[in-house]
Amino acid sequence: MAAPPAADPLRERLEALLTRGRELExxxxxxxxxxxxxxxxxxxxxxxxxxxxxxxxxxxxxxAVAARDWTWIKQSLDRRDELSALAxxxxxxxxxxxxxxxxxxxxxxxxxxxxxxxSRSAASASLAVAVLSDAIPKHCVAEAQKLGESIRAARxxxxxxxxxxxxxxxxxxxxQDQHPVAMSHALVAARTAVKRVPRAPSTAAxxxxxxxxxxxxxxxxxxxxxxxxSRAHNAKTAARxxxxxxxxxxxDRRFGTPEEEIxxxxxxxxxxxxxxxxxxxxxxxxPDGEGLxxxxxxxxxxxxxxxxxxxxPEPAVGAVTAGRPRTRARGGP
Numbered sequence: 362m363a364a365p366p367a368a369d370p371l372r373e374r375l376e377a378l379l380t381r382g383r384e385l386e387x388x389x390x391x392x393x394x395x396x397x398x399x400x401x402x403x404x405x406x407x408x409x410x411x412x413x414x415x416x417x418x419x420x421x422x423x424x425a426v427a428a429r430d431w432t433w434i435k436q437s438l439d440r441r442d443e444l445s446a447l448a449x450x451x452x453x454x455x456x457x458x459x460x461x462x463x464x465x466x467x468x469x470x471x472x473x474x475x476x477x478x479x480s481r482s483a484a485s486a487s488l489a490v491a492v493l494s495d496a497i498p499k500h501c502v503a504e505a506q507k508l509g510e511s512i513r514a515a516r517x518x519x520x521x522x523x524x525x526x527x528x529x530x531x532x533x534x535x536x537q538d539q540h541p542v543a544m545s546h547a548l549v550a551a552r553t554a555v556k557r558v559p560r561a562p563s564t565a566a567x568x569x570x571x572x573x574x575x576x577x578x579x580x581x582x583x584x585x586x587x588x589x590x591s592r593a594h595n596a597k598t599a600a601r602x603x604x605x606x607x608x609x610x611x612x613d614r615r616f617g618t619p620e621e622e623i624x625x626x627x628x629x630x631x632x633x634x635x636x637x638x639x640x641x642x643x644x645x646x647x648p649d650g651e652g653l654x655x656x657x658x659x660x661x662x663x664x665x666x667x668x669x670x671x672x673x674p675e676p677a678v679g680a681v682t683a684g685r686p687r688t689r690a691r692g693g694p
Contacts, residue, residue, distance in 0.1 A: 371413060375401050378421055381428070389438070390431050391470055392424070426476045430483060437486035438465055444493035447545040453500050462489045497541045501548050505532055508551055515558045528554040585630060 375398060382394035397420045404413035448455050465485040472478055512529060516522045532547035 371401070371405060371410065371417065374417055374421070378417065378424060382420075382424060385424075385427060385431060388431070388435060389466075390427060390435075391474060392427060393474055423474065423476070427474065427479060430479050434465075434479065434483045434486060437483065437490055441465065441486050441489040441493065444490065444497065444541065447541060448493055448497055448500075451497070451500060451504070451545050451548050453496060458489070458492055458496065462492055465489065494541060498536065498539060498544060501532070501536060501544045504548055505529075505536060505551070508532075508555055511555050511558075515555075520558050522558060525551070525554040525558060582627070582630070 379394045379398050382392040382397070385392040386394060397416070401413045401417050401420075404410075404416065445455050445459075448458070463485045465482045468482045468485055469478065508529060512522050512525050515525070528547070528551040532544070532551045535543040535547040538544075
């Protein structure tokens with residue numbers, strides 16, 4: 362049985378619109394083909410042919426605007442996706458940029474398709490392309506400066522940087538050409554080449570507080586050693602003591618912490634001080650002042666005659682004589 366004559370043109374126009382709309386959907390534009398076809402067919406089935414025709418006409422107008430603008434919107438979206446992939450490959454924060462300018466593809470899917478939505482998505486895509494085109498070269502220049510410093514430091518250490526310099530030259534050429542794609546690829550290649558260069562040995566730096574504490578302890582130790590030297594009996598014992606202390610300080614030992622090393626040095630100095638005092642006491646022939654006067658009580662010798670004064674040995678220069686010091690006679694020379 363043949364369909365009603367009024368329904369044939371409507372259905373043909375609807376089928377043509379849905380075919381073209383599905384082509385836009387295949388390219389990435391969320392054209393509402395299914396919802397348009399369902400709305401027109403339901404109105405036609407209910408006998409509201411005029412309303413169905415109005416819905417179809419509005420859908421055809423929407424398709425005309427979308428088909429006209431989608432060509433350059435699609436190019437902006439593709440360019441934006443390409444730059445986003447490049448930015449991610451060189452370590453640029455793409456999420457931060459997306460929050461600044463928005464995601465045009467997400468905007469197209471967030472609301473029903475309209476001419477105003479197409480205009481906003483086109484502006485967002487153009488802004489994203491502009492921001493990424495400006496951010497990628499700046500990031501590459503900043504990273505190139507860091508790589509240049511690393512290459513210079515490796516060269517100063519004596520490393521072979523000739524392969525790295527070749528890749529770095531390509532990066533500089535791409536930066537001069539202002540080509541974001543070549544710039545990004547050259548940056549990735551230069552980073553890979555720099556990573557192959559042997560690293561410098563790392564040295565652990567002392568915290569400032571710990572270093573200051575060690576310096577204070579060293580100054581205190583120097584002052585204490587100086588006091589020990591000043592209390593020595595003579596230059597010979599002082600020199601021997603300082604030699605022993607220097608040997609103890611310069612001995613190749615490894616301690617757990619700087620505090621333990623300082624405590625060990627203090628203990629060594631105390632031990633040397635006590636040893637020096639014991640040696641001095643052992644060498645003293647008259648402890649506690651005994652035996653200073655070898656004559657018996659009464660002031661006379663056991664012999665018949667006293668010891669002549671001229672036979673008594675003269676004291677050494679600078680020595681301290683026992684008993685009462687001699688006084689010069691009055692009126693003498």
